[in-house]
Amino acid sequence: MEISLLYICFAILVVPWGIRFFNKFWFRPKRLEHSLRTQGLRGTLYRFPFGEAKQFAEESKAALVKPIPLSHDIIPRVMPFFHRIMTQHGKISFTWYSQEPIVILNDPESVKYLLTKQQNIVLKPKPDDAAKILETGLVAHQGEKWKKHRRIINPAFHHEKLKVKSF
Incomplete structure (x- = not known):
C-alpha cells in the first residue's frame, strides 16, 4: 500500500515536469522546424537539447585563430557560423540557437519588406x-x-x- 502511494506521488510530481520538458526541448522546436520548412525556408535540423550552440562557439573560436585575410570579405571571419549557413542553405535560411530558431535574411528586398510592411511580425x-x-x-x-x-x-x-x- 505504501509503495503504490509512493508511485502515485512520484507520477503526480514527475509526469507534468516531463511533459513540459519534452514540449520545450523537443515537440515545440520540431513544430517550429516543420512550420519554417512548409513556408519554403531551408536550414539546419534541430539538435536536442541546445541546437547549434556548440557549433556556433567552435566556429567562432576557430575563425579567431586564423590570420585575417587581405580582402574586404570579413563575414567569414566575423560571423563564420552564419556564413556557413548562408552558403549551404541560401540567403534566406534558418538555424537553431538553443530551442529558438534564428531566421537569417541576407536579401535586401526581404529585409526592406519586413521592416516597412510587416510591422506586426517583428x-x-x-x-x-x-x-x-x-x-x-x-x-x-x-x-x-x-x-x-x-x-x-x-x-x-x-x-x-x-x-x-x-x-
Whole structure:
C-alpha cells in the first residue's frame, strides 16, 4: 500500500515536469522546424537539447585563430557560423540557437519588406522578471507605444544636432 502511494506521488510530481520538458526541448522546436520548412525556408535540423550552440562557439573560436585575410570579405571571419549557413542553405535560411530558431535574411528586398510592411511580425522576445526591472524606455515598448516614443525622440538624432561643434 505504501509503495503504490509512493508511485502515485512520484507520477503526480514527475509526469507534468516531463511533459513540459519534452514540449520545450523537443515537440515545440520540431513544430517550429516543420512550420519554417512548409513556408519554403531551408536550414539546419534541430539538435536536442541546445541546437547549434556548440557549433556556433567552435566556429567562432576557430575563425579567431586564423590570420585575417587581405580582402574586404570579413563575414567569414566575423560571423563564420552564419556564413556557413548562408552558403549551404541560401540567403534566406534558418538555424537553431538553443530551442529558438534564428531566421537569417541576407536579401535586401526581404529585409526592406519586413521592416516597412510587416510591422506586426517583428516582435521583441518577452523579457524575464530581471530584464523587466532593468529595461525601460524605447527598448521595452512595442507597437503603437513604440511608434509614439520613437516620434518623440527622433528629432534628437537629426544630422545637424549630432554634428560635433569645435571650439
